[in-house]
Amino acid sequence: xxxxxxxxxxxxxxxxxxxxxxxxxxxxxxxxxxxxxxxxxxxxxxxxxxxxxxxxxxxxxxxxxxxxxxxxxxxxxxxxxxxxxxxxxxxxxxxxxxxxxxxxxxxxxxxxxxxxxxxxxxxxxxxxxxxxxxxxxxxxxxxxxxxxxxxxxxxxxxxxxxxxxxxxxxxxxxxxxxxxxxxxxxxxxxxxxxxxxxxxxxxxxxxxxxxxxxxxxxxxxxxxxxxxxxxxxxxxxxxxxxxxxxxxxxxxxxxxxxxxxxxxxxxxxxxxxxxxxxxxxxxxxxxxxxxxxxxxxxxxxxxxxxxxxxxxxxxxxxxxxxxxxxxxxxxxxxxxxxxxxxxxxxxxxxxxxxxxxxxxxxxxxxxxxxxxxxxxxxxxxxxxxxxxxxxxxxxxxxxxxxxxxxxxxxxxxxxxxxxxxxxxxxxxxxxxxxxxxxxxxxxxxxxxxxxxxxxxxxxxxxxxxxxxxxxx
Amino acid sequence: xxxxxxxxxxxxxxxxxxxxxxxxxxxxxxxxxxxxxxxxxxxxxxxxxxxxxxxxxxxxxxxxxxxxxxxxxxxxxxxxxxxxxxxxxxxxxxxxxxxxxxxxxxxxxxxxxxxxxxxxxxxxxxxxxxxxxxxxxxxxxxxxxxxxxxxxxxxxxxxxxxxxxxxxxxxxxxxxxxxxxxxxxxxxxxxxxxxxxxxxxxxxxxxxxxxxxxxxxxxxxxxxxxxxxxxxxxxxxxxxxxxxxxxxxxxxxxxxxxxxxxxxxxxxxxxxxxxxxxxxxxxxxxxxxxxxxxxxxxxxxxxxxxxxxxxxxxxxxxxxxxxxxxxxxxxxxxxxxxxxxxxxxxxxxxxxxxxxxxxxxxxxxxxxxxxxxxxxxxxxxxxxxxxxxxxxxxxxxxxxxxxxxxxxxxxxxxxxxxxxxxxxxxxxxxxxxxxxxxxxxxxxxxxxxxxxxxxxxxxxxxxxxxxxxxxx
Numbered sequence: 001x002x003x004x005x006x007x008x009x010x011x012x013x014x015x016x017x018x019x020x021x022x023x024x025x026x027x028x029x030x031x032x033x034x035x036x037x038x039x040x041x042x043x044x045x046x047x048x049x050x051x052x053x054x055x056x057x058x059x060x061x062x063x064x065x066x067x068x069x070x071x072x073x074x075x076x077x078x079x080x081x082x083x084x085x086x087x088x089x090x091x092x093x094x095x096x097x098x099x100x101x102x103x104x105x106x107x108x109x110x111x112x113x114x115x116x117x118x119x120x121x122x123x124x125x126x127x128x129x130x131x132x133x134x135x136x137x138x139x140x141x142x143x144x145x146x147x148x149x150x151x152x153x154x155x156x157x158x159x160x161x162x163x164x165x166x167x168x169x170x171x172x173x174x175x176x177x178x179x180x181x182x183x184x185x186x187x188x189x190x191x192x193x194x195x196x197x198x199x200x201x202x203x204x205x206x207x208x209x210x211x212x213x214x215x216x217x218x219x220x221x222x223x224x225x226x227x228x229x230x231x232x233x234x235x236x237x238x239x240x241x242x243x244x245x246x247x248x249x250x251x252x253x254x255x256x257x258x259x260x261x262x263x264x265x266x267x268x269x270x271x272x273x274x275x276x277x278x279x280x281x282x283x284x285x286x287x288x289x290x291x292x293x294x295x296x297x298x299x300x301x302x303x304x305x306x307x308x309x310x311x312x313x314x315x316x317x318x319x320x321x322x323x324x325x326x327x328x329x330x331x332x333x334x335x336x337x338x339x340x341x342x343x344x345x346x347x348x349x350x351x352x353x354x355x356x357x358x359x360x361x362x363x364x365x366x367x368x369x370x371x372x373x374x375x376x377x378x379x380x381x382x383x384x385x386x387x388x389x390x391x392x393x394x395x396x397x398x399x400x401x402x403x404x405x406x407x408x409x410x411x412x413x414x415x416x417x418x419x420x421x422x423x424x425x426x427x428x429x430x431x432x433x434x435x436x437x438x439x440x441x442x443x444x445x446x447x448x449x450x451x452x453x454x455x456x457x458x459x460x461x462x463x464x465x466x467x468x469x470x471x472x
Numbered sequence: 473x474x475x476x477x478x479x480x481x482x483x484x485x486x487x488x489x490x491x492x493x494x495x496x497x498x499x500x501x502x503x504x505x506x507x508x509x510x511x512x513x514x515x516x517x518x519x520x521x522x523x524x525x526x527x528x529x530x531x532x533x534x535x536x537x538x539x540x541x542x543x544x545x546x547x548x549x550x551x552x553x554x555x556x557x558x559x560x561x562x563x564x565x566x567x568x569x570x571x572x573x574x575x576x577x578x579x580x581x582x583x584x585x586x587x588x589x590x591x592x593x594x595x596x597x598x599x600x601x602x603x604x605x606x607x608x609x610x611x612x613x614x615x616x617x618x619x620x621x622x623x624x625x626x627x628x629x630x631x632x633x634x635x636x637x638x639x640x641x642x643x644x645x646x647x648x649x650x651x652x653x654x655x656x657x658x659x660x661x662x663x664x665x666x667x668x669x670x671x672x673x674x675x676x677x678x679x680x681x682x683x684x685x686x687x688x689x690x691x692x693x694x695x696x697x698x699x700x701x702x703x704x705x706x707x708x709x710x711x712x713x714x715x716x717x718x719x720x721x722x723x724x725x726x727x728x729x730x731x732x733x734x735x736x737x738x739x740x741x742x743x744x745x746x747x748x749x750x751x752x753x754x755x756x757x758x759x760x761x762x763x764x765x766x767x768x769x770x771x772x773x774x775x776x777x778x779x780x781x782x783x784x785x786x787x788x789x790x791x792x793x794x795x796x797x798x799x800x801x802x803x804x805x806x807x808x809x810x811x812x813x814x815x816x817x818x819x820x821x822x823x824x825x826x827x828x829x830x831x832x833x834x835x836x837x838x839x840x841x842x843x844x845x846x847x848x849x850x851x852x853x854x855x856x857x858x859x860x861x862x863x864x865x866x867x868x869x870x871x872x873x874x875x876x877x878x879x880x881x882x883x884x885x886x887x888x889x890x891x892x893x894x895x896x897x898x899x900x901x902x903x904x905x906x907x908x909x910x911x912x913x914x915x916x917x918x919x920x921x922x923x924x925x926x927x928x929x930x931x932x933x934x935x936x937x938x939x940x941x942x943x944x
């Protein structure tokens with residue numbers, strides 16, 4: 001929560017330079033020349049690991065089909081780096097969306113829960129949005145989560161704890177009386193920049209689209225008006241529905257908040273079903289070798305009836321591209337997040353995650369269409385971390401053995417459109433929310449990415465690749 | 473189990489051609505020209521998915537380190553394709569090593585458990601080894617499993633069930649009286665080619681190295697001598713230890729069997745420990761919100777004391793390369809398998825899997841060294857299918873909540889050489905062996921692979937890529 005002093009900024013820039021130089025396979029240096037503006041569209045599928053992608057491929061395109069992702073000319077793998085919450089701490093092998101978004105947005109490695117601040121020392125890292133805006137480029141964030149959620153937040157805000165999303169959630173941030181974190185040091189009264197919503201309202205962002213209206217209704221710290229009103233004072237047009245999105249003035253900054261928090265997802269399990277625990281028989285409860293375990297009945301995925309009430313990720317992406325490219329000779333940086341691949345996986349809802357991969361695919365189609373008519377556009381798609389869902393055999397590989405064999409966790413068995421039977425297992429813990437996992441995640445790039453990204457990178461390099469492409 | 477009639481071979485070749493043509497992104501056609509022989513080294517990490525690779529990277533090189541795999545210039549993703557056991561069956565979303573090795577060896581899609589035979593119709597698919605040998609190239613298989621195990625078997629044998637490994641395991645193949653499969657139709661008496669061991673002994677392979685001596689001691693069907701003796705009659709020198717391997721005549725076919733079945737692995741958990749179930753307290757057994765669950769104590773990985781008794785995968789690979797390249801102007805095909813990444817994961821032994829990734833890395837180093845002095849060498853590394861292990865948080869992401877949170881499965885907590893704490897979860901079932909999972913797997917290639925392999929392929933394309941490179 002450093003104040004933006006010159007020495008702080010210099011320190012950050014020196015750090016950024018060293019991150020770039022530290023790359024094992026540095027992208028080719030770029031000289032930004034020619035008349036065309038350059039832009040980067042960074043699409044993040046939250047929790048979209050190889051299991052999630054395969055599950056979505058099988059459902060959306062069939063086992064022998066191809067996603068749009070599969071047709072991208074570049075594929076790389078991204079190692080996630082996380083550290084303990086102390087300066088010089090040991091590596092941590094499983095991340096959250098806050099520290100991973102910080103890596104992508106700033107090139108730095110930090111600890112779980114932090115939004116573009118340093119582990120232990122709580123120093124602000126300069127973000128790609130801040131660098132781009134300072135250089136005269138436009139910037140935007142689009143998400144199906146609250147715009148104050150960890151992934152979008154890390155591109156334009158700095159707090160030490162991700163849940164400090166609005167002025168009412170700064171001190172002893174709690175959930176049902178359990179204190180989870182505290183951002184007292186980020187209060188304006190204490191020399192900080194305020195909550196994430198307040199920082200977004202005061203940011204240089206040109207486009208902010210997603211959910212999270214509930215975080216913009218509290219009164220801003222030291223003000224008599226809401227955070228949304230502060231955003232209006234900073235020049236944002238504030239819209240709340242699809243009609244407003246379509247009618248947004250293209251030459252004015254845009255804040256669109258289409259739900260109180262996360263936007264409704266596209267798909268759900270039949271009748272709202274999630275993954276469920278197999279039901280052991282009476283005999284099986286006496287001894288695990290006896291009786292039987294009944295797996296959950298097969299189900300279809302169906303449209304979520306609530307999903308029509310908000311703009312799609314594709315609609316938001318297209319409006320963001322319209323706003324950012326409108327009479328703009330300087331280029332832009334846009335981050336687009338399909339957030340609920342992760343959130344639905346935490347809640348053991350495979351149909352929900354599949355639908356959000358479909359949303360990402362649609363947004364990617366719009367990004368690629370934009371890149372086709374605007375050649376100097378780098379389109380990258382990646383995930384921030386891996387997740388809990390596992391595609392497992394519909395019937396155990398060991399079904400020939402005459403004892404009950406079933407998952408100790410929760411399972412959904414989905415009937416795919418091609419008539420197959422696909423089982424998804426969730427068993428990282430016994431809590432109401434699954435854990436993240438630690439596998440490296442994929443990265444996909446359009447033709448502009450060729451020659452700029454080696455087959456294996458570390459997550460902070462995404463910042464350097466973006467920065468170098470934009471000539472910042 | 474078709475007899476090798478001309479029409480059968482023609483049918484297979486037509487099928488292979490159509491597989492090649494059906495590729496969405498066909499490799500560039502190759503004209504094999506120039507004086508240098510061409511060779512392919514296909515290295516398979518059984519079950520080596522992105523979770524396994526990240527776990528191994530963190531342990532072997534550190535979170536910020538790079539495996540040799542990470543330094544390969546090409547990375548692609550491979551979608552696994554499996555079908556039900558009937559002609560024209562529905563897709564199956566999780567595979568086993570038999571049907572996946574069949575895809576890589578023959579370009580065909582088949583059902584679980586089958587060794588290079590067709591689902592439903594039990595027709596033989598021609599393998600890359602058979603094609604290469606027919607064209608005058610040398611061929612070899614090297615594995616840390618029994619050489620009769622599914623992965624190596626599919627490159628040179630044809631049976632309808634993978635456990636038909638020797639003459640004594642052909643009819644009503646059972647495990648503790650549970651009948652798992654039957655290969656009566658493959659008996660020589662019934663017009664078949666016999667067991668996998670018998671087919672290897674009669675194959676055109678120049679090098680066969682691995683475990684599985686127990687499958688070569690039974691009397692061959694219709695003979696009075698053992699399968700090993702039949703192999704000798706076919707011109708194999710048969711060796712059984714590292715000294716014999718080092719001293720093998722370079723101009724004679726080589727069958728090396730260094731253990732009765734699978735070779736001992738390199739690493740094990742401290743004192744032989746595997747992943748273990750957290751121990752719920754007395755209160756927690758009364759209600760899951762009460763008491764505590766004690767996770768397994770952290771442990772180191774240590775050398776497996778049995779591993780020094782057999783050659784390493786690298787030693788076997790180097791001898792195979794020596795044999796195959798000795799005074800050979802025609803090139804070769806070599807398959808190298810690190811088999812126990814998978815087998816140790818089935819048994820919930822993360823240290824074991826890590827050590828076998830290290831073995832694969834060592835074999836890859838030898839393959840790359842060979843390719844350096846023999847430029848027309850295509851080196852590919854891939855996995856056959858994904859596996860159960862998940863890298864999960866060492867401490868739950870939800871540890872702030874004052875209720876016991878732990879995996880419903882089994883967990884190991886490993887102290888890494890860099891001093892980190894890495895937790896690996898296994899929870900696909902409650903059986904003594906974990907299930908495979910269905911995620912696409914990575915594929916890595918050396919510089920010879922560039923331009924020949926798109927970023928996303930289907931597993932049967934590996935056959936076509938290999939065949940085209942060798943000009944077969």
